[in-house]
Amino acid sequence: RKEVEQDPGPFNVPEGATVAFNCTYSNSASQSFFWYRQDCRKEPKLLMSVYSSGNEDGRFTAQLNRASQYISLLIRDSKLSDSATYLCVVSEGAGTYKYIFGTGTRLKVLA
């Protein structure tokens, strides 16, 4: 079983749609969770950290479910510029410098 699993997609959605991605992780000791965005042939860029209580940043909402060991990302009112690969990143434990990266979920927003 992969340590961090994501549906590779692609998710093809029309502009204005709401889309959600899930990511499951296997290490119950993981303490830090992030969503990164990666454009084609570019570096990953931090989209948002994921907190236990859930958090929102504009059109983006992240949730953490520790009991079921998954995190989610919801994008509302999708824009063409949201087209990218979204990487789920999970720490190996508490206070660690080591992170496990998912392979990413590809999103295409269509005009």
Place this chain on the structure above:
Amino acid sequence: DGGITQSPKYLFRKEGQNVTLSCEQNLNHDAMYWYRQDPGQGLRLIYYSQIVNDFQKGDIAEGYSVSREKKESFPLTVTSAQKNPTAFYLCASSIWVSGANVLTFGAGSRLTVL
């Protein structure tokens, strides 16, 4: 602007040659990292360094070497012992924010072995 600079952006190497990838940051971050990305795979950790003059192997350190003589610099050498070096190499640095160690990446170096 603060950030991480990687060079070169593209590099071609003949088999049997060592190459060194540069990574410089002016974010004043203590920790630095090297990751490798291959198509269809998640980023994999090669080496990381928490402080100057100290570094640890990651999950795929074989065939690679690093040094951390200055806080700002963390060069990676891909040696001839690395059997499949063609990949996208990403340098990162990190800082603790609200109990989480947040990574910032450079633009990457794309290495192709001919």
